[in-house]
């Protein structure tokens with residue numbers, strides 16, 4: 001594709017459900033109040049991109065620009081934004097979905113508008129590609145904690161022996177849930193293929209079990225009971241609700257356990273004494289919504305990335321070929337990845 005004319009940039013656009021992504025030149029947006037414009041250096045791919053592409057989920061109108069995870073350099077800021085300046089290296093959670101299908105906010109293009117509450121500065125040691133891995137995974141982990149009503153300032157001590165079951169620790173979302181729960185002091189029990197066990201222990205897991213083992217539920221229960229760990233709370237990152245519940249129902253406190261499920265099979269419900277909760281974000285008011293993401297991106301992630309307490313996870317797999325290569329990489333993701341996030345550098 002030719003070089004874009006002045007004031008325009010390259011974008012990958014979806015014209016209808018399931019149609020091939022195509023490249024276009026489109027006008028580069030100007031930030032409005034609370035916004036900044038980012039020149040994208042790296043963008044990550046998520047299962048949600050494939051769901052939107054093939055099923056049209058959460059697309060209010062076409063044409064539509066997919067994508068939610070970016071990192072890059074700020075090229076302009078609205079005067080109302082004092083926290084960031086041109087030239088800052090940042091990651092951002094963006095989405096046309098949250099902006100009524102306004103394509104200025106979709107990630108699959110060279111220049112993207114971001115809201116200041118969904119932006120995190122990149123410390124010197126964190127690359128653009130590592131930064132792009134984080135927005136969806138970290139915000140989904142926190143949306144789970146919010147759905148479970150876990151206070152942000154939770155800090156269990158080792159002697160509390162308070163366990164957290166994270167099913168699917170090698171997934172992007174699962175590794176973010178693992179790390180964030182570990183920082184709240186939970187003793188982490190997680191599942192993954194055996195090749196990822198040492199890595200997940202390096203992220204903070206105390207015990208990792210191979211989910212291919214047909215006896216895995218019994219083994220988790222046995223180890224936790226043997227160590228006196230209360231495993232009455234869980235985060236299902238990969239759609240394995242029955243296995244999670246099989247563990248949690250053995251640890252009910254006052255007849256209750258609770259788990260977050262990342263793939264909602266139904267509405268929130270209580271089953272066998274286990275409260276099953278979907279991912280949640282505050283929707284009562286725009287202020288509450290913004291404050292939720294301000295905490296995640298501007299406060300918690302900023303602090304934990306700077307201190308090195310949180311590291312980009314799982315593995316990084318950089319893919320190449322520019323925006324035109326996105327269909328190929330989305331197919332790779334759809335076929336299944338193991339312990340890596342696919343990131344396109346542009």
Ligand SMILES: NC(=O)c1ccc[n+]([C@@H]2O[C@H](COP(=O)([O-])OP(=O)(O)OC[C@H]3O[C@@H](n4cnc5c(N)ncnc54)[C@H](OP(=O)(O)O)[C@@H]3O)[C@@H](O)[C@H]2O)c1
Nearest residue numbers: 047140168170171172173192193211238262279337338339
């Ligand atoms: N509700 C929301 O807001 C929301 C937001 C984001 C994502 N999601 C959903 O969350 C899911 C995870 O997304 P993601 O990007 O984190 O996925 P991902 O990284 O692509 O997931 C791949 C990983 O899943 C693991 N896995 C697969 N089956 C497993 C099983 N039965 N038990 C344990 N681990 C298993 C694999 O582990 P091994 O390598 O060890 O085999 C693999 O590493 C997707 O379905 C996505 O659509 C929902």
